[in-house]
Amino acid sequence: MLRLAFALALSLASAPALAQVATFSADDYGKTDLVFLESSGNASAYIAAQDGAFEPIRELPADDPIRRLAAAIGRVDLLEQNDRGGRDLVTCTGAILPGGWVLTNHHCIPENASQRLLAASILTGYLVQGDKDTRRYTLSIDPADWHSVLDFSLVRMTDMPQDVLPLLIEDVAVDPGDPLMVIHHPLGRPQVMTRFRCFALREQDGGPILRHRCDTQPGSSGSILFDRELRPVALHHSGGMTPNDDRSFNKSTRLSAILQDSGLLREITGAAASATPATPPTAPATDVPLESRRAPSGAGLSSGGVTDLLRGN
16 A cells, blocks of 8 residues: 555656756766767756856865765666667666665666666766776666656665765655755766755655755756755655746655665665555555566565674775
8 A cells, every 4th residue: 555655646746857867878888987968958068067056075075974975876877778779878876775785766777668778887986077086886787676656776786885885774754945965976977966955845745755956967867865964865866947936846756755665675774664654545546557566575684784784894
């Protein structure tokens, strides 16, 4: 019933939104520095050149708590075969969790209807263009757990990062108007954060969607939103803000909703799922499409394993 309630709440969200992936030449897959295709017909290149409301993570001291959090956030690079028979490099953002798992959007991994995913990896430590001190880890293209409506995927890394303190997911409530921060790789560029005028919209629908007013760009899909205490609270997945409409908003999925849905994420983080769904179902179960694949029982990392991993870092 929890899945049905979440799926229904999301299906009723009416504000237009666009998935925020950035597309590049397939020849650039595996490269650190990427050149954005300016022929996309939007203002992304201009905003990138001006830095917009984005603050570079590299400007923070090495011991800053935000910079330490940001080490677990990376650029997700996807090599895809498109519907024209060619190949594209598409970028998103993802978070490294304990046990060698990565959390990102379902519309990033595995693929959408017109694309076939050929390879995936996550690039960490990308703070400045031309930086050689980065690490790239191969990702599985077959998620262990996902939900297309909540728009999340949990995928395995092929090797365990030894230099990254993983991000711990918590069941944290977000109130309308709360200040937020998002760490991301817009347009595939070096890592930045958005704090300026970044907050939860005051008009929320009470469901698993968190409406927010944090500036993002293509490539920001799969980024994590943090609250004022730097606790992860939502997974960004789509844009909908417009410059001249203060009522417009971007969309994310509350991590509390993903925790309720995903037994694997609860095992990874050691978190307990809430017994109460975000919204009660308002229609018969047969009216709600269910698109999700479950992880095998026992997959993931126990709470004890999380503690052991953190002690080892």
